[in-house]
Amino acid sequence: MAVAVMEALMIFIASCLCVFLILHLIKFFNKVWWNPIRIQSAMRAQGMRGPPYRFLHGNTKEIYNMRSEIMSSPMELSHQMLARIQPHVYSWIKLYGMNFLSWYGPQAQLVITEPELIKEVLSNKDGAYPKSVIQNYAEKLLGDGLVLSQGKKWLKMRKLANHAFHAESLRGTIPAMIVSVEAMLDRWRQEGVKEIEVFQEFKVLTSEIISRAAFRSSYLEGKNIFDMLTRMALIVGRNNYKVGISGIKYSSYLSFSTKI
Template sequence: MGFQGNVIVLLFGSLFIYLTFTLVKVLYKLWWTPIRMQNFMASQGIRGPSYRFIHGSTREVMAMKKEAMAKPMTLSHNIFPKVLPQIYTWINTYGRNYLSWYGPKAHFVVSEPELVKEILNNKDRSYPKGDVPAYFRLLLGNGITTSEGEKWTKHRKLSTYAFNTENLKGMIPEMIASVEMMLERWKQNEGREIEVYDEFRLLTSEIISRTAFGSSYLEGKNIFDMLTKLSLLINRNLYKLRLPGISKFWRTRDEIESENLVKGIRNSVMEIIKKREEKVKTGEAEGFGNDFLGVLLNSYHDEDEKKRISIEDVVDECKTFYIAGQESTNSLLSWTILLLAIHTDWQEEARKEVLKIFGQQKPNLDGIARLKIVRKLYIQITR
């Protein structure tokens, strides 16, 4: 065999070694490690659905969700099996704490109240936030919900300052004005059905736009619409696993649409930011303001590097507040209306209390603090 033959043999040998090493590495990550983890947890009494090669528990989750959504829902408080059928099923099967799998990654699900309390307190910082899936990162970026350490502390202080008691007092007139506009629309539809969830979606988007960002309803609506579409895409792909790095060579239609939505959201937020900055630059406004956007921009322009945040941080926090603020408030309002419609006795008691304290006057902070029945109702709903 000549020199050329030796080179070919060497190349094939190197390729064989590389492929063997890669195969061993893949099997170690996708099979050996999960099986070892599963056996280790089982030895401590923690059970769960068996690990499936590559997919973990994701196929079971998708099947359970599909089955749950195919069934009609009755007017009942028992929404757990409908919303999170996999957790409901596995808690009843394996106990309050169990092990499940997102692909080859182990998820230890804890539902015992005392353990949950300990984890949330996290005094010793023993429970760091896990890696955020790529799709969620598109929605939330690197804002307060995904960051940790000094960055989380800094952003938390900004949010706390923006929504202190004094600032919240100043938001009440804007909230009242938005609610009055909604009620006027309802009067025009008297005698006809109203899609309450959509109405509250419009209400919350308008209030957030006006109170937190000082922007118009249309500007806020555009961002909310894009965030809603992005959320739907994320939910649709949450349990669909993709091979690492494959997106560099081939992207699905959902991935392309998601990237376009992310760019659109960023551009819309940047337009609102530039308008606020322009007002300060031209002297139309003395400062960036005390609303949420103003607090973020003050930090972005801070001369102290330790207090300063990047423009990407500003955009990510805006996205987080838009989506988290609207979704949570919208869902709570819709659920409250549904429960009041079912339990008319609570509805009547709440109405009497509101009329007794406010009469025909507009709500104010002092009066709201005296609403005992409404507060009790809120505690029952959010418990």
């Protein structure tokens, strides 16, 4: 009798586990296959085209490959920076028009480049365009500040930020700018350099001005903090197109993604 009860209990547990797994598989495939295909079909019916959805990774593999290819080649002297910075957007605008649908994993992203539509979204008077959820570790880099906040908190922080850009406030930063620029020029004269890495020099100059104007300090005193922020930004950017597999606590990522 006891053996029969145990067998029945084991069968019941196994059945529950099978049902649990089946339900989760249905939910998983609905998220990564059926829902994206449904959205893609609905948007195409409204005339909104874009690169086709690819199972699991969406368009992230294409974006990663495009960016890797363009970044591995020398940069041409040109004011046309979109093709360099966002090669996928540049390419897809030519293929699908000013507005198109792309995919970050199974998440649909409507990309708009028409100035009037951009203006409407940025004004957002009715709150119809909520901010998107930041992926990966970008949230840790940006913090819970003006960029990510919404609603009353955003409004309060925006008012505080506006004060920093008033004419009087900006006028007060001029001495810090002058001191920083003069220090940079003196260093150039003392070193007697004939060739200058402009990007690095102006990055340090910007950090120096921020340090003096906002923190009454110098770049050298906060160099470690600036360096750590730079490294974190590089890590976030390098892993921006990793796509997590839903349902796994420590997300696994597709093989085309870069490693930290």
